[in-house]
Amino acid sequence: MGKAVATEEFVDARVADIRRRADWIRRQALTMAHRAKQGHPGGDMSCADILATLYSAVLRFDPANPQDPTRDRFVMSKGHCTGAFYSALAGAGYFPVADLETYLQPGSRLNGHPNRNYLPGVETNTGPLGHGLPVAVGMAVAGQIDAADFRVFALTGDGELQEGSMWEAAMFAGHRKLGNLTVIIDRNRLQQGAPTEDTNSLEPLADKWAAFGWEVADVDGHDPAALLELLSTPRGANGKPLCIIAHTIKGRGVSYMENQAGWHHGTPSDAQLAQAFAELDAELAA
């Protein structure tokens, strides 16, 4: 099995690539919030590694043919984190990276929340919480009816799970045995103004999803190797849907943002942006 060594090297290279892309997404998102003087940098930082993994090594898509019926679907249910999402889409080739400079500017396609009629790669308009998962479930049902082999992924916030519509969708996905559906929960434990557990507690979160008929996996949401392994394992169209609870840190990678609810919204100053870049440089070098 001499191949095993090569495979390991291959995986290592892929993981290194994901790390570089996640770093790039973080820098873009911070720059966008800094330039626009608006944004949701805390949530952008917590989901950067997940998006980088999906767009560089998991999703099957062709940016030149965004409506390809055989494509995998990705739904950004936590639609406010457009700094990270738009960066991931631009990085994946859906539109020019230079367009990121227009983020939140008058007339820009880069609205505060994603609009599928403005940007290729956006599957459904999100922003109000609790919308993305039901739509993802519908996509998975369509795939199930057609016995198609595309997969559907939805990235949700954890605070978002306080919306009842998420549980309507979770219940139905379990009932339909949508094995082609994977939900990734960005479990950073902070909602807009406070910890989720102080506001309306979600725990025991894994038990809840399991009780709704889902296979549940816990993972470090900043560990691309672990994310890659979980996300790229093939799954059938019929079987339990997969819920990945990605344990993350809101603001991850920028010391003054980490675990600070205040950075849910926020604009880094010039000095803060410079500090963030220096910290990201150090992490990348490590």
Add this chain to the structure above:
Amino acid sequence: MSAAPQGKGFDCRNAYVETLEALAAEDPRIVAVVNDSVGSSKLNRFRDQFPERLVNVGIAEQNMVGVGAGLANGGKVPFVSGASCFLTGRALEQIKADIAYSNVNVKLCGISSGVAYGELGATHHSIEDLAWLRAMKGLTVIVPSDPWETAEAIRWAAGYDGPVFIRVSRMAVPALARPEGARFEAGKAEILRDGSDVAIIACGTLVHRALDAAEALAAEGISARVLNMATVSPIDREAIVAAAGTGAIVTAEEHVVRGGLGGAVAEVVVEERPVPMRVLGFPGFLETGSAEWLFERHGLTPAGIAAAARELIEKRS
């Protein structure tokens, strides 16, 4: 013209499901999505014919509308059916964000609309839906008047690439007499009777009553034009401006008097050609009573419509 007596006639749900079954037999992309409403939407036969294509999400309207959007993304042509009061009220933000704003190919069918569930009370009436939905640009809102128009609207919606809401009545209505070769055209008012003294603009269950009112007015020497405004949004501005040429407009709808068909007509009239108007509909949350009793009580009858027309004409002279 509309001879069937009140309380007798056709339940438009039958025209809806028969058309949907016929379309589904031709087009494998058509699916039905329901909120436990297989029976009340009369989709039992559809389920038996196309078991894989009936998606029942259970009692969960928000998820139902979101799932509809996802099915459209997956290449399906979903007809999302549920009692109109729950479909539109409970899932209003899903209709806004997932359907209208996303601009996806989903057909929303509000079953048992208006005050069809009369005695069940205001929670089960759907008489705010036109106001809510016509505020959403890009969502075509259709209120068919009889079985023929229901079938035509469903057929049109299946072939149209975009979001549509169709209000399907279960209240008995007569089949309206139409000229040979009449065809349904979304966004276009249908002149069912020409007239020059006053125009009555109605939709849905009020159209046959408007025709009866015009008949009564004719006996008094008043010439009333009757427009069937099946498409409430986008509204046929030209037909309204032309109707204003009669000098007075009465609107009639199975909806509250704020923001529905009357509001839509008034918006055009004040901008283009101001004439006196009367908006007939319901005042708000309604008393206990059958649909027919509620229509009578609130003047949504041929006599009530004729009286409003008479008043306007007297005021003008």
